[in-house]
Amino acid sequence: MPRIVREAEIVWEGTTARGSGVVAAVSSGAFALPTTIASRVASDPEGKTSPEELLAAAHASCFVTSLGSELARAGTPPERLGVRCTITMDEVEGVGHRIVSSAIAASGSAPGCDAAGFAQAAEAADAGCPFSALIRASATVTVDATLEGGADG
Amino acid sequence: MADRTANVTWAGSLLEGGGTIESVGSGAFGPLEVTWASRAEESEGRTSPEELIAAAHAACFSMALSHGLAQAGTPPERLETSATVTFVPGTGITRVALVVRGSVPGLDEAAFLEQTEAARDGCPVSKALAGVPEVSVDAALL
Numbered sequence: 409m410p411r412i413v414r415e416a417e418i419v420w421e422g423t424t425a426r427g428s429g430v431v432a433a434v435s436s437g438a439f440a441l442p443t444t445i446a447s448r449v450a451s452d453p454e455g456k457t458s459p460e461e462l463l464a465a466a467h468a469s470c471f472v473t474s475l476g477s478e479l480a481r482a483g484t485p486p487e488r489l490g491v492r493c494t495i496t497m498d499e500v501e502g503v504g505h506r507i508v509s510s511a512i513a514a515s516g517s518a519p520g521c522d523a524a525g526f527a528q529a530a531e532a533a534d535a536g537c538p539f540s541a542l543i544r545a546s547a548t549v550t551v552d553a554t555l556e557g558g559a560d561g
Numbered sequence: 562m563a564d565r566t567a568n569v570t571w572a573g574s575l576l577e578g579g580g581t582i583e584s585v586g587s588g589a590f591g592p593l594e595v596t597w598a599s600r601a602e603e604s605e606g607r608t609s610p611e612e613l614i615a616a617a618h619a620a621c622f623s624m625a626l627s628h629g630l631a632q633a634g635t636p637p638e639r640l641e642t643s644a645t646v647t648f649v650p651g652t653g654i655t656r657v658a659l660v661v662r663g664s665v666p667g668l669d670e671a672a673f674l675e676q677t678e679a680a681r682d683g684c685p686v687s688k689a690l691a692g693v694p695e696v697s698v699d700a701a702l703l
Contacts (some may be wrong), residue, residue: 490568
């Protein structure tokens with residue numbers, strides 16, 4: 409099996425409370441983003457990313473490829489899929505901050521697929537998505553799937 | 562409690578189609594393209610789930626480490642952390658390798674190593690990735 413290796417880096421200056429960092433994609437060069445502890449824990453991130461937001465992007469982009477594969481395997485390849493992922497970090501008594509849930513909302517159109525088939529593909533995608541499998545060790549993963557248009561198709 | 566959200570779309574088949582991380586809740590990035598080829602072969606300037614996990618882990622680890630160092634009375638001036646994620650299709654993520662170089666006035670190497678191991682074991686992303694068989698940390702003072 410070919411190994412896939414991807415690297416990212418962060419340079420952090422100062423303490424957690426008052427410092428800040430820039431997190432960058434080394435393998436692709438696709439992003440370089442400022443982050444602070446305030447942008448991580450406050451309800452308003454003020455335009456800055458955070459580990460949890462990066463995980464949400466990772467889970468959404470991992471899940472969407474799994475869902476596309478499952479639909480293709482069922483003979484109903486998708487035309488278009490949309491996946492929204494929300495990662496929640498909470499303070500758990502006695503253990504500190506923990507990532508407690510990842511909520512996936514998937515929608516899309518796949519000619520020839522009915523609502524039950526789409527739901528089934530979403531379930532299989534969750535079972536097959538490497539990120540879902542990993543994060544389930546510590547967090548709750550929920551999947552909500554909605555077929556767009558032609559629900560009886 | 563903090564919620565963080567990302568939106569991704571995909572059009573076409575896995576191998577020939579492509580996706581876009583359209584937007585994230587903070588507005589900090591997007592749109593970013595993702596394709597299967599850029600995930601499994603050369604990145605060609607496109608990010609991937611594994612690279613995003615690497616970014617999340619490097620950032621989380623660094624925040625936890627800077628917090629631990631400050632609590633110990635030796636706040637860092639500067640930390641440089643890289644995270645490398647290895648993914649084996651069909652198996653999953655098999656390894657995260659963290660490499661950190663720190664400038665921490667008043668701290669010796671042994672104490673720095675101890676702090677980096679604590680951050681590696683305790684940061685929320687490490688906990689969420691507890692299923693990864695190997696999370697290594699290579700640490701040295703600058």
